Amino acid sequence: MTERNVELVVNGNPTTVGVRTEDTLLNTLREGLGLKSVRGTCGIGICGTCTVLVNGLPVSSCNALTVMHAGASITTSEGLAQDENLDEVQQAFIDKGAYQCSYCIPAMVLTVRSLLDRTESLDAASIREQLGGNLCRCGTYPQIMTAVESLIAGRKP
Amino acid sequence: MNLRKQLDDLLVEQLEVDREDLHHEGGAAGIKGTAQMLGYAEILQRAELDELTGEGVFQSSEGMSTLDRETGQGRASVHWHEGAVGVEVEVDVETGRIRVLQCHGASYAGRVINPLRVKQQNEGNMIFGLGPALFEELVYDSGQVVNPNLSDYMIPSILDIPERLSSSAVENDDESADVHGVGEMTVPPLAPAIGNAVFRATGVRIRDLPMTPERVLRALEEARAEATT
Numbered sequence A: 001m002t003e004r005n006v007e008l009v010v011n012g013n014p015t016t017v018g019v020r021t022e023d024t025l026l027n028t029l030r031e032g033l034g035l036k037s038v039r040g041t042c043g044i045g046i047c048g049t050c051t052v053l054v055n056g057l058p059v060s061s062c063n064a065l066t067v068m069h070a071g072a073s074i075t076t077s078e079g080l081a082q083d084e085n086l087d088e089v090q091q092a093f094i095d096k097g098a099y100q101c102s103y104c105i106p107a108m109v110l111t112v113r114s115l116l117d118r119t120e121s122l123d124a125a126s127i128r129e130q131l132g133g134n135l136c137r138c139g140t141y142p143q144i145m146t147a148v149e150s151l152i153a154g155r156k157p
Numbered sequence B: 001m002n003l004r005k006q007l008d009d010l011l012v013e014q015l016e017v018d019r020e021d022l023h024h025e026g027g028a029a030g031i032k033g034t035a036q037m038l039g040y041a042e043i044l045q046r047a048e049l050d051e052l053t054g055e056g057v058f059q060s061s062e063g064m065s066t067l068d069r070e071t072g073q074g075r076a077s078v079h080w081h082e083g084a085v086g087v088e089v090e091v092d093v094e095t096g097r098i099r100v101l102q103c104h105g106a107s108y109a110g111r112v113i114n115p116l117r118v119k120q121q122n123e124g125n126m127i128f129g130l131g132p133a134l135f136e137e138l139v140y141d142s143g144q145v146v147n148p149n150l151s152d153y154m155i156p157s158i159l160d161i162p163e164r165l166s167s168s169a170v171e172n173d174d175e176s177a178d179v180h181g182v183g184e185m186t187v188p189p190l191a192p193a194i195g196n197a198v199f200r201a202t203g204v205r206i207r208d209l210p211m212t213p214e215r216v217l218r219a220l221e222e223a224r225a226e227a228t229t
Helices: A025-032 A088-095 A105-118 A124-131 A141-155 B003-016 B040-046 B115-135 B190-202 B213-228
Strands: A003-010 A013-020 A051-054 A057-060 A073-075 B022-025 B028-031 B037-039 B083-091 B098-110 B164-171
Touching: A003 A025, A013 A025, A025 A051, A051 A105, A057 A105, A088 A105, A088 A141, A105 A124, A105 A141, A124 A141, A141 B115, B003 B022, B003 B028, B003 B040, B028 B040, B037 B040, B083 B115, B083 B190, B098 B115, B098 B190, B115 B164, B115 B190, B190 B213
Parallel strands: A003 A073, B098 B164
Antiparallel strands: A003 A013, A051 A057, A051 A073, B022 B028, B028 B037, B083 B098
């Protein structure tokens, strides 16, 4: 078992973590750094609940090795709010009731955040396509769509 | 439910017997002491009726009354599954694939406290129910689940939701009415609604869940083969 020190920027804070080479970002963030919004489920990158943003892009942290992400900037749901102010995506999810048991929601919020940051215009079909990898057993998808659509409507000049 | 009584009324007329002499078994009725039985469908056909509708009331003995408001212990809400779902489907007869175009679910919700949460349950449960109705299945081999992960037993994604999905809560406006649980109320009626719609569309009954393209196609081919012999 080999241990390494890896430097990450987690939610804007430069951090050095001691990890084993087989540790995934999921282990490191959730167990090592206590960021409990990062949630493992399938363990094979299918369900999307462990999604974090790596340099702004959504990545399944359950099958991403921490040692391969030296220097990366990682965002979890904990890092979205600025001081007391929730991110607009978080606020829209609350306003539109886009959550039930909420297990999948932190990852869903991050995926939407990344989508809005990367994309100029989005229609319903492309939102569904982009969120197709985030499963929600409660079936809260209609309210999630409503929340995302409200964000897109809100940013039009 | 007074369906049994309505059937008896029809039989008394059709068979010219006394109500006391009738007996029912396995979806059929006949005269006591004789072997011949009439299926319920046949009774309706003889009476030239398309359907019978039964009405009934069940009074639960206890509701909120079992909740001790001091301790929070006891039953907080009554929860019987009174849900109904209607669907519109499209069946591809070449591939056997079912597409649910439209879905409406309703449940008895008693006194509604949070309308959004009721809506989420009613609609989310139909989305949940699409899985076991159409494609989600745990497969066992010698008692062992062989597809235990989300990659192999499919649950509905945001790409699977019907184009038109709506719901309604049947509310009790009485201020003193009980709070009524709405959890998973529209799950049980969804698969039967889809099965009935597929039957209406194709004439084929699918009796196993999930109603996968393979099962639908096999049933369609059996029906075609029967029709040609």
